[in-house]
Amino acid sequence: xxxxISFVILALVxxxxxxxNSQTTGTFNGFQYVDKTGNIRKPADFRDHYExxxxxxxxxxxxxxxxxTYASPGAAEYYRKNGKFADGTVMVKEIMKTDHxxxxxxxxxWASGDIQWFVMVKDDKNRFPNNPLWDKxxxxxxxxxxxxxxxxxxxxxxxxxxxxxPAQSTDWVYVQxxxxxxxxx
Amino acid sequence: xxxxISFVILALVxxxxxxxNSQTTGTFNGFQYVDKTGNIRKPADFRDHYExxxxxxxxxxxxxxxxxTYASPGAAEYYRKNGKFADGTVMVKEIMKTDHxxxxxxxxxWASGDIQWFVMVKDDKNRFPNNPLWDKxxxxxxxxxxxxxxxxxxxxxxxxxxxxxPAQSTDWVYVQxxxxxxxxx
Numbered sequence: 001x002x003x004x005i006s007f008v009i010l011a012l013v014x015x016x017x018x019x020x021n022s023q024t025t026g027t028f029n030g031f032q033y034v035d036k037t038g039n040i041r042k043p044a045d046f047r048d049h050y051e052x053x054x055x056x057x058x059x060x061x062x063x064x065x066x067x068x069t070y071a072s073p074g075a076a077e078y079y080r081k082n083g084k085f086a087d088g089t090v091m092v093k094e095i096m097k098t099d100h101x102x103x104x105x106x107x108x109x110w111a112s113g114d115i116q117w118f119v120m121v122k123d124d125k126n127r128f129p130n131n132p133l134w135d136k137x138x139x140x141x142x143x144x145x146x147x148x149x150x151x152x153x154x155x156x157x158x159x160x161x162x163x164x165x166p167a168q169s170t171d172w173v174y175v176q177x178x179x180x181x182x183x184x185x
Numbered sequence: 186x187x188x189x190i191s192f193v194i195l196a197l198v199x200x201x202x203x204x205x206n207s208q209t210t211g212t213f214n215g216f217q218y219v220d221k222t223g224n225i226r227k228p229a230d231f232r233d234h235y236e237x238x239x240x241x242x243x244x245x246x247x248x249x250x251x252x253x254t255y256a257s258p259g260a261a262e263y264y265r266k267n268g269k270f271a272d273g274t275v276m277v278k279e280i281m282k283t284d285h286x287x288x289x290x291x292x293x294x295w296a297s298g299d300i301q302w303f304v305m306v307k308d309d310k311n312r313f314p315n316n317p318l319w320d321k322x323x324x325x326x327x328x329x330x331x332x333x334x335x336x337x338x339x340x341x342x343x344x345x346x347x348x349x350x351p352a353q354s355t356d357w358v359y360v361q362x363x364x365x366x367x368x369x370x
Contacts, residue, residue: 045369048262051233055251057242057283059292066240067290077233096364098242103359104348105252109242110362114370148370163289174288177295179281184230185299185333 028088030072030121038128040141040151042119046070046092053091053178057109064100066111069093069178076180085171087124092117114145118160120173132156136172213273215257215306223313225326225336227304231255231277238276238363242294249285251296254278254363261365270356272309277302299330303345305358317341321357 033041043050050070058065072090079085097113121139128134132155133141140160142153153159164172175181218226228235235255243250257275264270282298306324313319317340318326325345327338338344349357360366 047365048236048259048369050236052237052253052255054296055240055242055253056290057240057251057294058290059294065291066242068237068240070237074233094370099361104351105241105243106250107244108362109244111239111364112361166289176284176297177293179296180232184233185279 028072028074028078028086028122030088030090031127033090033119034121034139038131038134038139040119040121040133040139042117042141042143042149042151043072043090043092047094049073050090050092051076051180053180056174056177064098064109065115066096066098066109067093068096068111076178077184079181080184085122085173087122089122091120091173093119114148116142116144117148118142135161136168138172213257213259213263213271215273215275216312218275218304219306219324223316223319223324225304225306225318225324227302227326227328227334227336228257228275228277232279234258235275235277236261236365238365241359241362249283249294250300251281251283251294252278253281253296261363262369264366265369270307270358272307274307276305276358278304299333301327301329302333303327320346321353323357 033043035041047070050072051074053069053071053076055069056067058067070092072088075085075089075091078089094117095115096111097115098109099112100107100109102108119141121141123134123137123139126134128139131139133139133153135156140153140156141151142159143150144152167174170176179185218228220226232255235257238254238256238261240254241252243252255277257273260270260274260276263274279302280300281296282300283294284297285292285294287293304326306326308319308322308324311319313324316324318324318338320341325338325341326336327344328335329337352359355361364370
């Protein structure tokens with residue numbers, strides 16, 4: 001009887017440990033996608049496992065776009081509690097073409113067809129000072145639909161900075177488009 | 186030594202059991218939001234914990250809207266494998282107002298300001314034959330921003346059917362707007 005109780009207690013301790021550990025590493029473990037020189041891989045299955053931060057609709061006569069920004073699980077909750085993104089947070093901004101039709105809801109447009117993905121990994125520790133894709137507290141990456149797993153950006157300053165500089169005061173992220181950073185609803 | 190191994194084996198069995206059980210109940214447990222007569226509550230914190238199925242941009246001269254459809258975790262993966270939504274799947278369609286500005290990405294529009302939420306719960310078992318909000322294999326619900334936790338729809342036939350009938354052949358869901366139902370990417 002005593003040994004059964006011991007078994008159960010130990011099992012519960014192990015469960016608790018694994019559970020806490022899994023939550024911690026599962027949430028902000030963005031560096032699992034980064035090799036030792038700072039090359040970033042695009043997270044697989046992010047549509048299944050990441051949370052939506054928000055969507056941008058970009059009207060463009062040459063081709064409308066839908067931009068969906070996802071973050072690694074727990075990213076928004078951490079931001080709401082701490083006012084900043086956790087070290088290791090991953091964001092994926094998915095850029096898609098769109099279709100449209102007059103539907104019962106009105107003149108509706110929806111995402112259809114991949115264009116490219118931007119990936120950012122939060123880095124509080126200046127881990128890669130010699131890699132030009134790590135700057136301003138983030139790692140930066142770009143993947144295009146014709147080779148969706150091939151990172152093609154070369155440097156933050158030439159490929160990323162000009163589009164993000166208006167968001168410099170909010171840690172280079174356009175937080176106004178992300179309602180979940182204010183409320184989980 | 187033998188007893189240590191036993192401890193570890195038992196612990197792993199318990200971990201495995203809890204893990205599988207948690208995944209199953211955590212994924213398709215939509216009936217936790219349904220009382221015994223079929224009243225549906227809106228899931229709390231769905232922005233943090235649900236997955237995005239897709240976003241609709243609805244252009245309207247009287248006020249553009251962004252519609253984000255979320256589903257309970259695992260919903261898309263199950264759909265990709267089985268070609269249908271699992272019993273107990275929950276969907277939340279969040280209807281928001283929008284803001285817009287000329288940004289570095291172009292003429293950008295983003296969600297800002299709640300309007301209302303539609304909630305659906307998949308029901309394979311015709312659980313509430315006498316409740317007019319359960320019909321066509323789903324429970325249907327509506328919550329408005331002025332009282333976000335108060336369900337205000339009265340009947341599927343009067344409040345829901347007319348907008349959803351074009352999607353009847355795809356189980357009443359506009360699946361064409363939901364890329365993750367085809368690929369987790």
